[in-house]
Amino acid sequence: MTGKTHIMGGIAATTAYAYYSNYDPTALIISGAIGSIIPDICHGGSKIGRRFPILSNIINAIFGHRTITHSLIFLVLIGYILTLITDNQSIIMGVVIGMASHLILDACTKNGIKLLYPASVTVRLPITTKTGGAVENIVLIALTIVTIYLGKEFIL
Known part of the structure; x- marks a missing residue:
């Protein structure tokens, strides 16, 4: 995606x-937006x-793409690190949920993800799409509609 x-x-x-939930929506x-990338x-x-080319190149050289950073280990690790940095549960949950949404969306692509890294098993959802294709645009529109529908609660 x-x-x-x-x-x-x-x-x-x-x-x-x-x-x-009762978390601070803002x-x-x-x-969540930050966590999603x-x-x-x-x-x-x-x-x-x-934005962070040196860090990106180091991680890619060591692990490759869609391996550790697309795994449950990374998700838990980032969640844990955030608990050491802040006690704001809205921020912690937002980042973790954003990251989880990223994993789900990439599991919908033909390449899938290494969700159980370091195991070499590739996880794909039953319905997959091509990154940047027409189906992805439909997904983007659907996500936007969901956001507007549910987000109106916070604006009104």
């Missing part, structure tokens, strides 16, 4: 979570990879 779809996925997921949604730090051409 492309960066814009990942960001909208993180926003949609955290908006939905905010809708059903902190949750902003953190973190797993692609392993790809130099990604939004976050271009």
Whole structure:
């Protein structure tokens, strides 16, 4: 999936979570948008990879793309590190939910992800699509509609 779809996925997921929880929606949604691009730090051409090229190149050289940064280990590790940095649960949950949305979206691609890294098993959901294709654009629109529908609760 492309960066814009990942960001909208993180926003949609955290908006939905905010809708059903008592977390601060602003902190949750902003953190979700940020968390949604973190797993692609392993790809130099990604939004976050271009922002932190040295870190991106190091991670890619050691692990490759869609391995450790697209795994449950990385998700838990980032969640744990955040608990050491902040006690703001809205930020922690937002980043973790945003990252989880990224993993789900990339599991919908033909290349899949190494969710159980270091195991070499590739995880793909039963229905997959090509990154940047027409189906991804439909997903992006659907995520936007979900965000608007649920987000109106916080605006009104």
